[in-house]
Structures are given as structure tokens and as C-alpha cells.
Amino acid sequence: MMAKVKKYSFKRYRKYIIPVLVLLAVAEGAGLACGASLARLQEGLFKGVAFFGYMFPPDWSAFSEMLQPAFQSIIIAFLGTVFGTLLSVVFAMLAASNLSNSWVRNITRFLIGLERSVPEIVILLLLIAAFGLGAMPGIIALALGCVGMLGKLLADVIEEIDYKMIESMESVGANKMQVIVFGVLPQIIPNLISYALFRFEINIRLSVILGAVGAGGIGYELDYSFGMLQYHRAFTAMLVIIVMIFGTEHLSNILREKIKVGGALK
Amino acid sequence: MIEVKNLTKSLPNGRKVLDGISFKVNKGEFVGILGPSGAGKTLTLRCLNGLLKPDSGSVIIQDDSNSGYDICKVSKRELRTIRERIGVVFQGYHLVKRLSALENVMIGRLGQINTLRSIFYGFTDAEADEAIKALEKVKMAHMADTPTGNLSGGEMQRVAIARAIFQSPTLLLADEPISNLDPSNAKSIMKMIRPLSEIMPVVGVFHQPEMTAKYCTRVIAIKEGKVIYDGDPKLTEAQLVEIYGEELEQIEHQEHTIPALITN
Numbered sequence: 001m002m003a004k005v006k007k008y009s010f011k012r013y014r015k016y017i018i019p020v021l022v023l024l025a026v027a028e029g030a031g032l033a034c035g036a037s038l039a040r041l042q043e044g045l046f047k048g049v050a051f052f053g054y055m056f057p058p059d060w061s062a063f064s065e066m067l068q069p070a071f072q073s074i075i076i077a078f079l080g081t082v083f084g085t086l087l088s089v090v091f092a093m094l095a096a097s098n099l100s101n102s103w104v105r106n107i108t109r110f111l112i113g114l115e116r117s118v119p120e121i122v123i124l125l126l127l128i129a130a131f132g133l134g135a136m137p138g139i140i141a142l143a144l145g146c147v148g149m150l151g152k153l154l155a156d157v158i159e160e161i162d163y164k165m166i167e168s169m170e171s172v173g174a175n176k177m178q179v180i181v182f183g184v185l186p187q188i189i190p191n192l193i194s195y196a197l198f199r200f201e202i203n204i205r206l207s208v209i210l211g212a213v214g215a216g217g218i219g220y221e222l223d224y225s226f227g228m229l230q231y232h233r234a235f236t237a238m239l240v241i242i243v244m245i246f247g248t249e250h251l252s253n254i255l256r257e258k259i260k261v262g263g264a265l266k
Numbered sequence: 267m268i269e270v271k272n273l274t275k276s277l278p279n280g281r282k283v284l285d286g287i288s289f290k291v292n293k294g295e296f297v298g299i300l301g302p303s304g305a306g307k308t309l310t311l312r313c314l315n316g317l318l319k320p321d322s323g324s325v326i327i328q329d330d331s332n333s334g335y336d337i338c339k340v341s342k343r344e345l346r347t348i349r350e351r352i353g354v355v356f357q358g359y360h361l362v363k364r365l366s367a368l369e370n371v372m373i374g375r376l377g378q379i380n381t382l383r384s385i386f387y388g389f390t391d392a393e394a395d396e397a398i399k400a401l402e403k404v405k406m407a408h409m410a411d412t413p414t415g416n417l418s419g420g421e422m423q424r425v426a427i428a429r430a431i432f433q434s435p436t437l438l439l440a441d442e443p444i445s446n447l448d449p450s451n452a453k454s455i456m457k458m459i460r461p462l463s464e465i466m467p468v469v470g471v472f473h474q475p476e477m478t479a480k481y482c483t484r485v486i487a488i489k490e491g492k493v494i495y496d497g498d499p500k501l502t503e504a505q506l507v508e509i510y511g512e513e514l515e516q517i518e519h520q521e522h523t524i525p526a527l528i529t530n
Contacts, residue, residue, distance in 0.1 A: 168360035171315055172433055173350035173377020181385050182373055186364040 051231070058239055059232035066221060066240045073217030074244065076138045076210075077203040083139065084146025084203075085196045091147050092154035093180065098163045109155070116148030120206050121213055128214050138215025142203045150195050157191045158184060193259055197252040204248045208241055218244065267292050267334075268437055268467055273313055273323035275306075275491075283309055284320060285491035291484075293329075296463035298478030298499065299471045301488040302513045307471040310488060311441050313338070314469060315352045316345045327352075329436040329466075350377035353430030355459075355470075357442035359422040363415030367406060367425045370414050371397040374429040400432040401425070404458055420451030427458055438462055440470035444477065456481040475501055 031037050094100050095108040120141050127137035161184060169179045211219020218241055225234035268291050275284040284306050291297050299307045312318035314325055316337045327348065328334035337348060353374075361370045372389050379389075389397075401407040404424035409417065414425055423443060430438055440459060444452035452474070460481050462468055472478050478485050479500045487495035487509040495501075495509060506514055 162358075162360070164356065164358055165360045165362065167317065168354065168356055169362075169373060169376065171317060171349055171352070171354045172374050172429070173346045173348075174373070175346065175377075175381060177381050178376045178384055182365070182369075182376065183362055186362055189364070 055231040055235040057232065058235040059230070060236065062225075062230075062233045062236045063240070066218065066237055069211075069216070069218045069221045070240050070244050072135060073207045073211055073219065074204065074248065076135050076215060076217055077142060077200060077207040077248075080139045080142025080207070081146065081196060081200040081203050084143035084199065085150060085192065087143055088147050088150035088154055089192070091151035092158055093184070095151060095155035096158035098159055098161065098166055099176075099180070099184065109152075112148055112151040112155070115144060116152070118148075120145040120210065124210050124213055124215060133214045133216070135216050138207060138210045138217070141210060141215070142206060145203070145206065146199050150199055153195050154188060154192060157188050161187050190259060194256055197256055201245075201249050201252055204245055208245075267326075267328045268314065268469070269326040269328075270310070270314070271324045271326070273310065273320045273325070275309060275313070275318070275320045283491050284313070284323075287323070287488065287491070287493055289486055289493060289496060291467040291469055293467055294464060295484055296460055296468045296482045297470070297484045297486055298482035299469065299486050299488060300473075300475055300478060300501075300509060302510050305488045306491045307488050308441055311439055311469065311471050314437075314439055315349055315354060316340075327437060331436070346377060351433065351436045353433050353435035353438040353466075355423070355426050355430055355438070355440040355443045357445050359414075359419070359426050361414040361422055361425055361429075364413055366411050367401065367414055367417070367428075368394070368397055368410040370425055371400055371428045371432045374400075374431075374433040378433075397428075397432050400428040403431055404428045419446050420448075420455070423447065423451070423455055424458070427455070431462070436466050438466055438468045440468065442471050442473060445473055452477060475506055 091108055091112055094104050095112060097105055100108070123144055124137055124141040127140055131137045131140075166179055166183055169183045174182070207215065207217060208219040208222070211217035211221075212223040213219075218237060222234055222237040222241065225231070225237055270287055270289050273284045273287040274282065276282050287306070287310055289297075299310065301307045309318060313320050313323075314337070316325075320338060323338065325337045326334050327337055329351075335344070335348065337345065340348065362373065365373075372393065375389070375393065376384055398407055398410060401410055404427050406421060406424045406428060409421065414422055417425065423446075426443075438459070443459070444455050447455060456477055459468060459470070463483065470482075472482075475485075482499040484497065485495065485499040485501065486493055487501075487505075489509060495505065501509070
């Protein structure tokens with residue numbers, strides 16, 4: 001009986017004490033280093049709640065002004081996804097061991113990995129330096145952003161295609177281009193569509209963020225409203241963004257279901 | 267006519283997998299290559315359409331339309347042209363599963379038509395009719411629109427044969443075409459391949475001596491990279507022992523258990 005009690009005593013937590021203390025010490029040190037503290041958190045929380053008070057109610061008169069930028073954001077995300085997916089297919093084929101030689105494959109895989117390690121915002125800032133502000137650098141940034149993720153995923157899908165099937169097409173005298181169109185594309189299209197839809201959902205969010213940095217669209221409206229201290233207007237923009245993201249996600253879910261039900265997709 | 271002369275091939279570790287293989291197959295012949303596993307049967311077959319380059323030796327393919335070429339010495343581009351007229355049926359069918367049976371048959375002609383046309387304009391109605399006829403020959407025309415991923419093994423192999431027929435080849439190669447099939451499907455596939463040998467030489471790798479005895483016109487046995495038998499398809503028990511050695515028991519055992527294991 002005694003032993004049982006001992007088993008559940010406080011002693012069994014002793015081994016956790018040191019790690020927890022270390023973690024707290026690190027957190028405190030980090031807080032000191034970048035000026036974060038519990039007091040500031042508390043202050044900020046109260047301010048934040050109060051801030052919502054300032055923002056409420058949304059400025060519905062600004063609603064009609066938000067529609068065009070929202071649409072622009074969706075278009076930026078859509079075009080970025082379309083171009084990005086096409087670009088990714090090319091990169092994926094160069095990066096797949098069964099379609100390309102090992103040199104090209106390794107270089108392409110390296111480039112894809114490199115792209116993945118660069119955030120879209122950094123790409124956008126570089127592009128803005130080159131193209132100036134606007135939707136175009138936003139579209140290019142999102143398209144390039146696709147390659148890091150879709151390029152890798154699709155390359156892996158292509159590598160899973162049975163090499164013997166490609167070999168059997170080569171043994172009727174088909175060339176590379178024909179092998180790709182008749183052997184590879186039909187096999188990867190279901191994955192291609194479902195990955196592209198997933199990336200579209202990500203790109204919608206990113207297009208809002210990139211908008212605030214200089215790619216235009218609803219993100220810019222949000223940033224502008226905050227900057228001009230028009231909090232009611234900013235609230236409207238936030239609501240529009242939320243509806244926009246929910247809506248596109250719902251749409252892509254419907255499309256994804258359709259593909260699943262359809263089974264063989266042509 | 268296809269003539270193989272003195273094929274040799276060594277692995278990087280020095281082991282000779284093909285050690286002077288020579289034989290000749292004429293139109294009208296259906297030759298079955300037998301031998302224990304690892305003997306070099308499939309490697310020999312892969313040399314016949316240039317999927318594998320031997321270390322030395324030659325493979326001469328000759329028909330009415332040309333005076334003969336050595337497939338081991340042609341350029342990559344020429345090899346593609348030659349392959350247009352070599353039908354190949356594989357053990358694993360190797361069809362594009364998301365394309366329909368008809369589309370898979372059409373793939374057989376890819377090498378023979380212009381790349382741009384194949385990609386952008388598609389196939390002509392005449393070609394589609396011919397492809398349907400090829401499917402009719404293997405009794406699969408009623409499933410022309412079914413994605414091949416939904417077909418059974420026997421049906422897939424029929425589509426693969428239709429693809430080879432549609433190529434209108436001058437040589438047909440078959441790499442263990444019936445190894446994954448149950449006996450009744452295997453028989454019907456053999457019955458379909460047999461008459462093709464009247465139009466072109468047919469060379470196949472098989473694991474079933476009783477099938478080659480029944481349907482082939484000639485049997486070649488390969489062991490340790492050498493041809494050890496070349497002649498009448500009906501082999502005696504002693505000859506089988508010589509070819510397969512200890513593996514013979516497995517092969518016979520396999521034949522009794524396959525019907526129970528494979529439900530197609």
C-alpha cells in the first residue's frame with residue numbers, strides 16, 4: 001500500500017524539474033533580449049480587446065470599395081497558382097530520376113530546395129525592386145513560391161510511376177515528348193489537381209500578406225486602413241478577407257470531392 | 267528473320283551473365299526460351315530490341331523491307347525507328363492505367379507518327395478503326411473505353427497484345443507474358459500469340475515447359491548464359507532435369523498450386 005502511494009508521490013515529477021527550469025530561464029533570457037515580458041503581454045491583451053472596441057462596428061460604406069481589391073487578390077492567387085503549377089510540372093520532370101539524367105536531376109532538386117528555403121515575401125521584395133509595385137510581382141512571387149512545394153511533390157509522384165511502363169513506351173519507338181504526354185501526364189493529373197488546389201488555398205492567404213507589402217489587392221487595403229487609423233474600415237477589410245478565404249477553401253473542397261467521386265479523370 | 271550471334275554480357279563484378287548466345291529465328295517460328303532463374307533469358311530478350319547493350323556480339327534483324335541491320339551498333343535515333351516495328355509484350359503488362367484500352371493500343375503507333383500530330387491533333391479515324399480491329403482480334407473490343415487500371419490481369423495482357431498487333435511489327439518479343447496469369451488465361455494468351463508467328467518471328471521467354479511444348483514451334487534452353495538446347499519443343503523428363511536442375515521441382519510444384527492461388 002505504501003509503495004503505491006509512493007509511486008504517485010511528487011517525487012516522480014522530479015526529473016522534469018530541471019528541464020522546465022532551463023526552459024523558463026531560456027524564455028526569460030529571450031524575453032529580455034527582445035523586450036518581451038509578461039507585463040507587456042498583459043498590457044497588450046487589454047489594449048487588443050479595447051482595440052476591438054474601436055474597430056466595431058465595421059464601416060459598411062467601405063464594403064463596396066473592398067470588392068474590387070478582394071477580387072484582385074483572388075486573381076493574383078489564381079494566376080500565381082496556374083503559372084506556378086505549370087512551372088512546377090516542368091521542374092518536377094527535370095527533377096524526376098526516371099525522366100531526367102542524374103546531373104539535371106540533382107541540380108533541379110537543389111534549385112527546388114533553394115526556392116523552398118526563401119520566403120515568398122523575400123521573393124516579392126526582390127521583384128518589387130525590379131518591376132515596381134503592383135500585381136505582377138505578386139503573381140510572379142506566388143508562381144515561384146509554388147515551385148518549391150509542388151515541384152518536389154510532383155517529382156516524387158513522377159518517380160513513383162513504374163519505370164517499366166516508360167520503358168515499354170520507349171520500346172515501341174516513342175520519344176521523350178510522347179512518353180511525357182501519354183505515359184506521365186495521365187498518371188499524375190489527379191495528384192497535380194489536388195496539390196494545385198491545396199496550393200491555391202495557401203496562395204490566397206499569401207496574396208493577402210503580399211498585398212500589404214506592395215502587391216496590391218485586399219492586403220493593401222487592410223494595411224492602408226490601419227495606417228490611416230481608419231479602424232472601422234480595417235475591420236471591414238478583415239471581414240472580407242475572412243469570407244474570401246473561407247469561400248475559396250470551400251470551393252476547393254467541392255472541387256476535390258468532385259475529383260474523388262469522378263475516379264478516373266481525363 | 268532475327269539472328270543473334272555470340273552475345274556476351276558481364277556484370278560489373280565480372281560474372282558472365284551472357285556467354286556466347288547464338289540462335290536464329292525465322293518467320294513462321296514461335297520460339298520459347300526456357301531456363302532456370304538467373305540464366306540470362308530475359309537479358310537475352312532485352313538485347314533483341316536494344317533495351318540492353320551487350321558487351322559484344324550482334325543482333326541482326328532483317329525483313330522484306332530492309333537488308334538487315336545490327337541493333338547493337340545503330341544510333342539512338344535509328345534504334346527508335348527499328349523499335350517502331352518490334353512488338354513487345356511484358357510480364358507486367360505495362361499499360362498506362364489511367365488511359366482507356368483503346369488509347370493504350372494507340373500508344374503502339376506513337377513511334378510511327380509525327381510527334382506534333384500525336385500530341386496536338388491526335389489519331390485519325392482510320393487509325394482508331396484499326397486499333398478497334400486489333401482489340402477485336404484479342405476479344406477486347408467491348409472494353410475499348412474502360413481504363414486499363416480497372417481490367418483483370420488476363421484482360422490487360424490482351425490489351426498489351428493488341429498494342430503489339432496495332433504496331434504491325436515485323437518481330438514480336440514476349441517477356442514472360444503468361445507468368446502472372448492463371449492456366450486458362452495463359453492458354454488463351456498463348457493461342458493468340460501462336461498465329462502471329464505466321465506473319466513474323468516470335469520470341470518469348472517462358473517458365474512453363476508444358477506451355478511451350480504445346481504452343482511453340484521450337485524451344486531454346488539457356489543455362490548460365492549459354493544455349494544448352496535448341497530444337498523440338500517437346501522436352502523429355504531427362505532434358506528438363508538437365509535444364510532446370512534442382513529448380514524443376516519448384517516449377518512443377520508451381521503449376522499445381524497456381525490455380526488455387528490466383529483467382530483472376
